[in-house]
Amino acid sequence: DAGVTQSPTHLIKTRGQHVTLRCSPISGHKSVSWYQQVLGQGPQFIFQYYEKEERGRGNFPDRFSARQFPNYSSELNVNALLLGDSALYLCASSLERLAGGSNTGELFFGEGSRLTVL
Amino acid sequence: GQNIDQPTEMTATEGAIVQINCTYQTSGFNGLFWYQQHAGEAPTFLSYNVLDGLEEKGRFSSFLSRSKGYSYLLLKELQMKDSASYLCAVKSWGATNKLIFGTGTLLAVQP
Numbered sequence: 001d002a003g004v005t006q007s008p009t010h011l012i013k014t015r016g017q018h019v020t021l022r023c024s025p026i027s028g029h030k031s032v033s034w035y036q037q038v039l040g041q042g043p044q045f046i047f048q049y050y051e052k053e054e055r056g057r058g059n060f061p062d063r064f065s066a067r068q069f070p071n072y073s074s075e076l077n078v079n080a081l082l083l084g085d086s087a088l089y090l091c092a093s094s095l096e097r098l099a100g101g102s103n104t105g106e107l108f109f110g111e112g113s114r115l116t117v118l
Numbered sequence: 119g120q121n122i123d124q125p126t127e128m129t130a131t132e133g134a135i136v137q138i139n140c141t142y143q144t145s146g147f148n149g150l151f152w153y154q155q156h157a158g159e160a161p162t163f164l165s166y167n168v169l170d171g172l173e174e175k176g177r178f179s180s181f182l183s184r185s186k187g188y189s190y191l192l193l194k195e196l197q198m199k200d201s202a203s204y205l206c207a208v209k210s211w212g213a214t215n216k217l218i219f220g221t222g223t224l225l226a227v228q229p
Contacts, residue, residue, distance in 0.1 A: 004160075031215055042122075042205050042219030043161065056214030090160060094215055105215055106151060109160035 002027070004110035006091050012116045013081050021076040021113045025093030031055075032074040033107060034066055035090040043090055049074055081117045088112040120144040122220035124206050129226045130196055138191045138223045140206035151217060152180050152191045153205040161205055164191065193225075201227045 005024045013019055025032050031050045035043035045058040049068035068074045072093075078085055092107035121143045130136040142150070149168040153161035167173055167182035167189060179192040193200055203224050207217040 033216065035219075040221070042207070042221050043217075045216040045218070048214050048216055050215070056212075056216050058216070105149070105209070106163045106166060107161075107215075107217060108163070111160050 004091055004093050004108055006089075006110035006113050008113055009111065010114045010116075012118060014118050015081055015083060017081050017117075018077065018079045019081060019115060021078075021089050021091075021115075022073065023076070023091030023093075023110060024073045025091075026108055029093035029095055029108070030072055031094045032068055032072065033092045033094070034074070034076045035092065035109075036060075037088040037090055037112070039087075046076070078115075083117050086115060086117045088114050120208065120210070120218045122206055122208060122218060124204075124220040124223045126221065127224045127226070129228060130193075132196055132198060132227055132229050134196050135192065135194050136196060136225065138193075138204050138206075138225065140189045140191070140220060142187050142189070142206070142208045142220075144187075144208050144210055144218065146211035147184060147208065148211045149209045150180075150182055150189050151207045151209070152178075152189075153207060153219075155203045155205060155222065157202070164204075196227050198227050198229070201225060 033048040034046040037043040047066040048055040052068045063079045066076045090112045091110045124140045152164040155161040165180035172181045177194045182189045203222040205222045206220040
């Protein structure tokens with residue numbers, strides 16, 4: 001079975017440009033989350049989408065936006081890129097953890113999209 | 119607010135046992151995860167604790183004390199391939215299925 005897939009794997013942009021990152025979740029997973037991981041740090045939460053609705057947003061500026069499509073795939077968009085946006089962008093899918101359910105709600109991560117802003 | 123602390127780096131010897139500690143402060147605790155991340159790769163799930171006590175899974179075990187806001191990951195019979203970053207992450211109650219990650223502990227296993 002395919003895991004979480006992300007594209008592109010690597011990309012280089014210049015300041016002021018915009019970027020679109022794509023993610024396909026594991027089949028059957030309706031929740032997609034985006035995380036930013038700067039070198040030497042843990043992942044930081046950006047967005048979560050469930051059934052095409054935004055469930056949560058982290059402490060990121062409005063330059064960051066996302067959406068989820070009917071097939072549960074997702075896009076992360078970043079406008080007006082800054083040097084500080086250089087990072088590994090991780091997409092994760094999950095089953096929602098139901099009360100009393102056996103699943104843990106663990107996140108399954110893709111390999112990430114490594115963005116370099118020059 | 120939420121805060122997670124774990125050591126930045128640790129070194130251990132092949133075949134030995136290592137314990138990686140994690141302390142956290144969070145409102146509405148709803149579970150603690152440990153992930154392993156090799157350089158340049160995605161984090162992979164290791165363990166989940168929501169109740170106090172020890173969860174054992176092969177060479178890896180994870181412990182949780184909710185009253186102390188404390189967890190540890192125990193790795194036994196260390197192998198060279200265990201050299202990686204180990205991320206502690208906490209989940210809070212709420213509609214969002216988000217995890218708050220620590221900065222990670224970079225473990226170097228030496229021969």
